Amino acid sequence: MFDREREWAALTEFATDPQPGALLGVVSGRRRQGKTFLLRSLCQATGGFYFPADEAADRESLNQIGARLAEHVGAPAPLAFDSWHQAIDALLSIGRDRRIPVVIDEFPYLVRANAQIPSIIQNALAPLRAERDQSRSSILLCGSAMSFMGRLLSGNAPLRGRAGLELVVPTLDHQLAAQFWDIEDHSTALMANAIVGGTPAYRREFARNDTPSGPDDFDAWVVRTVLSPTSPLFREARYLLADEPDLRESGLYHSVLAAIASGNAHRGGIASYLGRKAGDLAHPLTVLEDCGLVTREADAFRENRTTFRIAEPLVAFYHAVMRPIWSDLEHTRDTGRLWQRSRRRFVSNVLGPHFEQVCRYWTRHLAGPEVFGDYPNRVSSGTVNDPANRTSHEVDVAVYGLDDDNRQPLLAIGEAKWGDIMGLGHIDRLRRIRSLLIAQGRPGAESARLACFSGAGFTDELRTAATADTGIVLIDLATLYRAG
Structure with a gap:
């Protein structure tokens, strides 16, 4: 056990x-x-x-x-x-x-x-x-x-x-999943977690204890386990939907999940992808949420806006990577070529969003109060309007606390980048967003810390700035996988 x-x-x-x-x-x-x-x-x-x-x-x-x-x-x-x-x-x-x-x-x-x-x-x-x-x-x-x-x-x-x-009984989080899969390299652990999540049976019964030995083995591991038609993982995502008795129109629910996996996180984008009215999606989205396949998250700064995400990594991987090339996967002898063609879609539609979600999870459940100045009470993503520049800014990690009067002051805003080495430009962007939140009169914005989450690391200039300014927080993969 x-x-x-x-x-x-x-x-x-x-x-x-x-x-x-x-x-x-x-x-x-x-x-x-x-x-x-x-x-x-x-x-x-x-x-x-x-x-x-x-x-x-x-x-x-x-x-x-x-x-x-x-x-x-x-x-x-x-x-x-x-x-x-x-x-x-x-x-x-x-x-x-x-x-x-x-x-x-x-x-x-x-x-x-x-x-x-x-x-x-x-x-x-x-x-x-x-x-x-x-x-x-x-x-x-x-x-x-x-x-x-x-x-x-x-x-x-x-x-x-x-x-x-x-x-x-929950799935294992990213730290426990790395231990369970016996993957020591943090980058490999997170990439594997973005596909198979924290489901214990996927290692022992489905992959027969075949784990990626490191970054150089990851692509080959995907080909021989997840993308192989002889592997139980190959069809598992389809079976997960079939197991839910409330999903009677399977085609509609697959299409909704495909829309979300393609980057349409909001109701309007999903409706546009499906060619339907936004109001028509209330029922299928609620059913998918009740089944635990989709999560609904309120925008950190706009309460009337909702973000939808696929909760099961294997389902997200299936709809983003496997479903568009399903027939080829079933019949080709060169699965490696198909995977290389699909790898960019994996990084942008699966790995990037999963890394952001891991960063939010770590912030909410694993980070100590010293990281953001208090215990995080609510963590989500959000959008901040910039009227002067006629644009808006996406915030990957917005951290709220909880004071003695049940108010939720803003503790930090953060950006998460899987493949980018983050530098001072990212801090300048976060400072601009913080100034907009201050102008809105959002409680705690003046002292909110600026957090950079990176899977690739940070420039020396940014590290020097973080050393001199306690209001800048840098979180790398080693920190995300460090036991609390």
């Missing part, structure tokens, strides 16, 4: 809770994050019951859980259930003598065949019900369909208010 101490501690605490009565917990997260591994390990360590649901008819699922439960309790023959009322009560009964975890994995498959199951579980766990009060089963419902799992405990859902645990 790699870096799942928090999740393991939460699960073991839930599975050994000393209080009387049955408990309910929900475990979710995108596929390939290790949820099943955690839950199987929990059941093995505690003697718990684990049931992996299949895509099956309701009757077959009842038969399957009856057979599994019979094995668990040592019954001579499979248990026969006429309904899920009986099956859930049977799961409660195995916890009469002691606290025991009861896991139903891939729970959305069961509900797809029988939409009443959440209500049945709600009724089974009703207060003052003897079967619930006399049981010490810790029922854990697990699933990877993020839109479905997100609704399970929300609003007027039957199970709202019933769960004592809601655990989301």
Whole structure:
């Protein structure tokens, strides 16, 4: 098990809770994050019951859980259930003598065949019900369909208010992903992270522990793992969309993702790319957001403007690099040539935006208060209007704090460049943006620090200026990958 101490501690605490009565917990997260591994390990360590649901008819699922439960309790023959009322009560009964975890994995498959199951579980766990009060089963419902799992405990859902645990198993961040993939070179680590992200299964099961040994091996690694039609990673991005039950018009959702991957981060740009009205995109964008495939971020300086980004790196790589040449990738014998043709698109549409996102993540979650003068409370990108020059300026990293009066003073503004050696010209640009924010009367702008994030380094002149001026902050790859 790699870096799942928090999740393991939460699960073991839930599975050994000393209080009387049955408990309910929900475990979710995108596929390939290790949820099943955690839950199987929990059941093995505690003697718990684990049931992996299949895509099956309701009757077959009842038969399957009856057979599994019979094995668990040592019954001579499979248990026969006429309904899920009986099956859930049977799961409660195995916890009469002691606290025991009861896991139903891939729970959305069961509900797809029988939409009443959440209500049945709600009724089974009703207060003052003897079967619930006399049981010490810790029922854990697990699933990877993020839109479905997100609704399970929300609003007027039957199970709202019933769960004592809601655990989301996240992907590994860029630092942990580098450790997991055993990549020591920071540049190689970030380039690999821009493609496969922090999904653990992509290394062990999908790439069979094939990792890029360094910068000179990166291109060859992409060709032999991600772009090879014989590799599971080749079609994984398409399967991720197919796994989401709410994505019924797959063509539309692929097109929306392609628009974002092409650099259209705002609703108007996406609509123009698709040849549709901006209002027509509200539903597909919301569905993609609920599925965890797209994130929505408010502009740092204009609250009425929203930026959309693809949350899963492999999906962004697929739509920016693979989808435009899909037929060639399937049939060519010279994948290396196709990759070299696509490499510029990878750098501009995938690697550059991913580097910016890593910089924002590091600033928000990993940077100490000494870097920007206080703890960052909100970090996003934004656009600042420059009326005098009739233009606007993009800010890659805008950092806000939080004071004792719940005000959010601006702590810093920053620019992130993956392939450029940054110099004094970048600081001059940030100073101009800061002067515009001061003129707007934005709190904290006068003392806001100027931050340069670079994957290629800084000129000697800029380093000298940063040494003399504590208001200039330089963050390189070594800093982004330094353990906090």
